[in-house]
Amino acid sequence: MLQVGEFSKICAVSVKTLHHYDRIGLLRPESVDPVTGYRYYSTEQIDRMLYIQRLKRYGFSLEEVQELLSCTDSRALYTRLLQQKEKLQQEQRDRGTILQELRSHLLMFERTGDIMTYQKGYTIAVKDSPELPVMACRQRMGVDDFGKYYGAIFERMTKAQAAPAGLTGAMYYDREFDPNDSDIELFVAVREANKADRTLAARPCAVTVHRGAYSTLPEAYGALVSWIEANGYVFDGAPYELYLKTQFDGLDPADWETEIYFPIRKK
Numbered sequence: 001m002l003q004v005g006e007f008s009k010i011c012a013v014s015v016k017t018l019h020h021y022d023r024i025g026l027l028r029p030e031s032v033d034p035v036t037g038y039r040y041y042s043t044e045q046i047d048r049m050l051y052i053q054r055l056k057r058y059g060f061s062l063e064e065v066q067e068l069l070s071c072t073d074s075r076a077l078y079t080r081l082l083q084q085k086e087k088l089q090q091e092q093r094d095r096g097t098i099l100q101e102l103r104s105h106l107l108m109f110e111r112t113g114d115i116m117t118y119q120k121g122y123t124i125a126v127k128d129s130p131e132l133p134v135m136a137c138r139q140r141m142g143v144d145d146f147g148k149y150y151g152a153i154f155e156r157m158t159k160a161q162a163a164p165a166g167l168t169g170a171m172y173y174d175r176e177f178d179p180n181d182s183d184i185e186l187f188v189a190v191r192e193a194n195k196a197d198r199t200l201a202a203r204p205c206a207v208t209v210h211r212g213a214y215s216t217l218p219e220a221y222g223a224l225v226s227w228i229e230a231n232g233y234v235f236d237g238a239p240y241e242l243y244l245k246t247q248f249d250g251l252d253p254a255d256w257e258t259e260i261y262f263p264i265r266k267k
Contacts, residue, residue: 134187
């Protein structure tokens with residue numbers, strides 16, 4: 001048997017952490033001296049402690065670790081670990097995108113001496129939006145749900161034998177944006193108007209092109225809103241995005257292009 005200090009040293013975990021694990025039932029001592037209150041661990045518990053630490057390194061919460069420790073279905077356990085691997089890979093890609101964004105920001109700052117330069121590089125024009133027959137899906141959704149709902153649109157297009165026209169987009173109806181729950185319409189332009197759910201009408205819009213990852217789209221929105229206010233216009237409908245160049249073109253996030261349309265009218 002190992003005293004708590006010895007067990008702590010072998011497993012490279014603090015005594016405080018072991019006490020916490022005992023309280024929440026994650027790893028209880030093999031025995032506790034009823035007189036002194038000293039905790040004792042068996043050598044067999046070392047493997048369990050090391051497994052807990054490994055799961056924590058994988059990014060699982062203590063609550064999730066408890067669930068995994070109690071899982072007796074090896075297939076379900078494998079699936080859960082596989083899902084966590086995919087989650088970590090996505091986080092790694094996201095961090096790489098942010099790092100590239102920071103590098104570009106630093107380069108612009110070095111060239112101009114203006115920390116806000118990256119917000120001033122948008123060319124904004126007033127033009128009529130394209131008239132687009134689309135198959136669409138509108139409902140409350142989060143941005144992480146886009147893939148699922150686009151998939152459903154493309155399935156409907158296949159059944160209807162509707163040919164894609166090469167443009168996808170998203171229209172935002174809420175006055176306030178919640179990335180996890182907003183009134184959003186996703187759409188895919190189709191060649192045959194008679195197979196479309198509806199047609200996006202041509203109308204005057206303030207338009208700009210955003211180049212880069214979607215995480216930096218708010219910079220383009222900020223530039224558009226400031227321009228609209230400064231030039232005597234008001235909003236006249238739901239803004240939307242057209243995705244011109246995306247990851248599906250085999251491009252890095254820095255090369256993605258998104259065209260943003262704000263319907264407007266003169267004050």
